[in-house]
Amino acid sequence: MSTVAPPPQESSDSAEVPELKVVTDATCTFCGCVCDDMELTVEGNKIKKAKNACVLGKAWFLNHHIEDRPEAIIEGQPASYEQAIERAAEILSNAIYPITYGLSDTTCEAQRVAVAISDWIGGCVDTTTSVCHGPSGIAFQEVGEVTCTLGEIKNRADYIVFWGGNPAESHPRHFTRYSLMPKGQFLPNGRKDRTAVLIDVRKTKSAKAADIHLQVKPRSDFELAWAMRAIAKGVDVDTAMIEEKTGISLERLTEVVEGMKAAKFGVILFGMGLTMTRGKHLNSEAVLSLARDLNKYTRWTAKPMRGHGNVTGADNVVTWQTGYPFGIHLGRGYPRFNPGEWTSSDLLARGEADAALIIASDPMSNFSQPARDHLAKINSVVLDPKLSETAKVATVAFTTSTYGINTTGTVYRMDDVPIPLRPAFDSPYKSDYEILKAIEKRIREKQLNGGMSS
Amino acid sequence: MAETFILIPGRTSKQGVTLNEGKYTDGYLEEINTLQISPEDMERLQFENGDNIRMWNDFGEVVVPCKTSKVDELPPGMLFISYGDKSSRLMAGETHGTGMPDSKGMDVQIEKVSAPA
Ligand code: SF4
Numbered sequence: 001m002s003t004v005a006p007p008p009q010e011s012s013d014s015a016e017v018p019e020l021k022v023v024t025d026a027t028c029t030f031c032g033c034v035c036d037d038m039e040l041t042v043e044g045n046k047i048k049k050a051k052n053a054c055v056l057g058k059a060w061f062l063n064h065h066i067e068d069r070p071e072a073i074i075e076g077q078p079a080s081y082e083q084a085i086e087r088a089a090e091i092l093s094n095a096i097y098p099i100t101y102g103l104s105d106t107t108c109e110a111q112r113v114a115v116a117i118s119d120w121i122g123g124c125v126d127t128t129t130s131v132c133h134g135p136s137g138i139a140f141q142e143v144g145e146v147t148c149t150l151g152e153i154k155n156r157a158d159y160i161v162f163w164g165g166n167p168a169e170s171h172p173r174h175f176t177r178y179s180l181m182p183k184g185q186f187l188p189n190g191r192k193d194r195t196a197v198l199i200d201v202r203k204t205k206s207a208k209a210a211d212i213h214l215q216v217k218p219r220s221d222f223e224l225a226w227a228m229r230a231i232a233k234g235v236d237v238d239t240a241m242i243e244e245k246t247g248i249s250l251e252r253l254t255e256v257v258e259g260m261k262a263a264k265f266g267v268i269l270f271g272m273g274l275t276m277t278r279g280k281h282l283n284s285e286a287v288l289s290l291a292r293d294l295n296k297y298t299r300w301t302a303k304p305m306r307g308h309g310n311v312t313g314a315d316n317v318v319t320w321q322t323g324y325p326f327g328i329h330l331g332r333g334y335p336r337f338n339p340g341e342w343t344s345s346d347l348l349a350r351g352e353a354d355a356a357l358i359i360a361s362d363p364m365s366n367f368s369q370p371a372r373d374h375l376a377k378i379n380s381v382v383l384d385p386k387l388s389e390t391a392k393v394a395t396v397a398f399t400t401s402t403y404g405i406n407t408t409g410t411v412y413r414m415d416d417v418p419i420p421l422r423p424a425f426d427s428p429y430k431s432d433y434e435i436l437k438a439i440e441k442r443i444r445e446k447q448l449n450g451g452m453s454s
Numbered sequence: 455m456a457e458t459f460i461l462i463p464g465r466t467s468k469q470g471v472t473l474n475e476g477k478y479t480d481g482y483l484e485e486i487n488t489l490q491i492s493p494e495d496m497e498r499l500q501f502e503n504g505d506n507i508r509m510w511n512d513f514g515e516v517v518v519p520c521k522t523s524k525v526d527e528l529p530p531g532m533l534f535i536s537y538g539d540k541s542s543r544l545m546a547g548e549t550h551g552t553g554m555p556d557s558k559g560m561d562v563q564i565e566k567v568s569a570p571a
Contacts (some may be wrong), residue, residue: 030470054470059471134552166464169467203465219460278559365536367545
């Protein structure tokens with residue numbers, strides 16, 4: 001049971017006291033760590049305490065309350081869910097080149113329906129993966145992925161390389177719960193049994209937690225990884241060129257590579273410092289290849305550090321349903337994959353998409369200017385628990401409940417492990433799943449019955 | 455005189471916390487709109503905390519206040535800003551066939567200006 005009886009309360013004015021409950025084993029969906037050991041103290045519609053949560057998780061839980069917004073807005077005017085569903089179905093059915101985008105902050109159940117809608121209307125489906133670890137997805141197809149779970153890292157990894165990320169700030173419990181600090185089955189002394197290296201252009205808070213910081217020059221991660229591959233294989237390298245390009249001396253680099261080869265179980269946890277920088281998928285490819293090569297000597301793995309709570313679920317769901325993780329075109333009745341062509345940032349920046357279905361994402365705040373300009377011009381249907389710049393320009397904006405806080409479902413942790421959600425309190429707003437299901441139903445009625453309800 | 459720097463947008467814990475408090479709160483807006491510059495460059499360019507800096511490249515332009523980064527965190531020649539609206543305005547629409555615009559490690563130019571945009 002996830003819900004336990006509340007502790008006994010002092011007697012007070014009973015009519016005014018909201019229901020108090022404690023939800024154990026709740027799941028935080030703010031970041032890809034998806035910590036499922038939360039203990040939430042809930043009073044009515046407010047989470048009062050989030051035990052075990054990090055600073056980000058606390059902010060996630062404690063700031064979620066029921067918004068005072070209409071359930072839907074059509075062209076700036078409050079509307080009912082029914083009206084908004086009708087208008088959304090009409091926009092999506094009539095579009096010639098629609099895109100579905102977002103999906104990393106909703107449940108797998110909702111993601112499935114979003115893919116189904118894209119299929120029925122012959123549109124493109126893309127997720128926020130395309131602007132986070134999309135390049136790593138391309139790299140997996142090129143060189144494969146020697147993978148592992150966070151549990152294996154906790155229990156086995158005696159050498160950990162964090163590359164192009166700052167988990168101390170972006171995934172605060174990664175160090176303590178999964179990677180650096182915990183005592184594991186084969187690492188009884190926890191941190192003392194592990195060596196940690198940070199490879200990053202900045203000396204971030206994460207550098208303080210590592211034993212070694214290789215402060216690589218910006219835009220030279222590929223060269224660094226390639227040099228490490230060569231050193232690992234004993235290939236002669238040009239010392240001066242490596243130092244000049246990467247800023248790291250050959251001696252220091254050799255020390256790290258030898259340490260990696262001597263480890264029992266190693267993992268490279270890589271972030272968007274690789275994927276967002278020039279070279280992109282080639283940077284990820286170089287790091288994945290390094291991990292693969294090291295398996296000649298000992299056990300090495302590599303995993304991307306994923307950001308949003310269910311971005312990994314989005315990759316999984318979209319892949320089961322179409323065969324590809326993002327940047328998919330369904331307009332010919334079968335899936336085709338082409339990043340750069342059917343990825344949302346490109347479809348919008350080139351002015352090609354004529355309608356958009358956006359779920360739990362805010363591209364109007366984080367896409368390039370030409371992409372934003374085009375999105376603001378076309379019809380869009382936006383689902384979001386909170387007001388956003390994207391919701392402001394939407395033709396139809398739905399207010400939704402929040403996954404993990406108000407609605408149950410499944411999310412995938414960054415290591416592809418599915419985890420159930422245990423909600424804290426009900427919301428008067430519908431979930432993404434319910435709204436998408438209703439839009440899908442209405443689209444099918446239009447397609448099958450010429451618009452008549454069945 | 456404008457100078458070329460390398461801009462690294464990234465996540466910070468303050469950005470994550472204030473994002474949850476609300477995208478329209480002062481805390482979040484301050485966090486995503488402040489440019490961090492190394493102490494060496496601040497001194498060399500005679501910038502003071504709070505000075506407005508125009509930052510631009512071929513794709514966009516923003517004006518943001520600056521502050522000195524923590525000692526050692528940023529090497530000279532590099533700038534940091536919390537990932538968000540302002541950093542994204544300097545991204546190109548072009549993704550070189552990947553779907554991902556260059557979003558970190560971008561060349562930008564900066565100069566001090568007298569007033570916000
Ligand atoms: S590390 Fe991530 S998932 Fe875990 S509590 Fe913090 S924000 Fe939530």
